[in-house]
Amino acid sequence: MTFADVVPTARILRILAISGSLRQVSSNTALLQAAIALSPEFVEINLYGGLGDLPHFNPDLEPVELPSVADLRAQVKGSDGIIISSPEYAHGIPGVLKNALDWLVSGEEFMGKPVALFNASPRAAHAQASLIEIVTTMAGRIVPEACITVSLLGKNLDAAGILTEPEISGELSAAIMALATGIEPSTAAIPRL
Numbered sequence: 001m002t003f004a005d006v007v008p009t010a011r012i013l014r015i016l017a018i019s020g021s022l023r024q025v026s027s028n029t030a031l032l033q034a035a036i037a038l039s040p041e042f043v044e045i046n047l048y049g050g051l052g053d054l055p056h057f058n059p060d061l062e063p064v065e066l067p068s069v070a071d072l073r074a075q076v077k078g079s080d081g082i083i084i085s086s087p088e089y090a091h092g093i094p095g096v097l098k099n100a101l102d103w104l105v106s107g108e109e110f111m112g113k114p115v116a117l118f119n120a121s122p123r124a125a126h127a128q129a130s131l132i133e134i135v136t137t138m139a140g141r142i143v144p145e146a147c148i149t150v151s152l153l154g155k156n157l158d159a160a161g162i163l164t165e166p167e168i169s170g171e172l173s174a175a176i177m178a179l180a181t182g183i184e185p186s187t188a189a190i191p192r193l
């Protein structure tokens with residue numbers, strides 16, 4: 001049975017995934033890549049790749065059409081929902097992630113957007129709490145059932161490795177479905193495999 005069989009008004013749900021880490025072998029990026037691999041046919045997750053290219057946020061530059069900023073705003077606008085997976089640096093979120101979010105504060109693209117927060121480390125509670133505060137302040141709509149904390153710390157798993165962990169894969173799949181339901185309640189009718 002497919003999405004289209006269950007929901008006649010079927011459409012692909014587009015989700016933008018933002019990793020807060022620029023590291024080549026980032027566990028947060030790997031978590032999002034695993035989510036991409038696990039996403040059902042009616043969910044398309046795209047990994048944002050421009051975090052490191054954004055200029056430092058400066059309100060004076062907001063009226064200027066900067067290509068990297070315009071691209072970020074367009075990708076957010078074109079998505080039905082957002083997943084953020086971020087490491088914690090010194091009890092806060094990485095500057096590059098805050099920088100990206102700051103570029104979105106004044107626009108309408110982020111407002112009301114369903115947001116899932118993934119956390120790759122149970123130790124990173126400050127960053128997770130900070131993200132809840134920031135996203136809520138920016139009028140993003142956090143979907144609590146789609147927010148997960150898994151333990152990848154010290155495991156050195158890439159996306160393929162994460163997919164071999166049944167518990168983490170299960171949590172990821174459930175989170176994706178919860179976000180999909182938060183975006184489009186009719187998806188709750190789709191049988192879970």
Ligand SMILES: Cc1cc2nc3c(=O)[nH]c(=O)nc-3n(C[C@H](O)[C@H](O)[C@H](O)COP(=O)(O)O)c2cc1C
Pocket residue numbers: 021022023025026027028029086087088089090091092120121123124125153
């Ligand atoms: C500069 C720096 C500061 C960090 N500060 C914290 C911290 O305050 N709390 C924490 O739990 N982990 C902290 N960590 C560990 C990272 O959050 C952890 O290595 C995480 O897996 C990195 O995410 P990534 O694999 O996606 O890059 C810190 C790491 C670095 C490099």
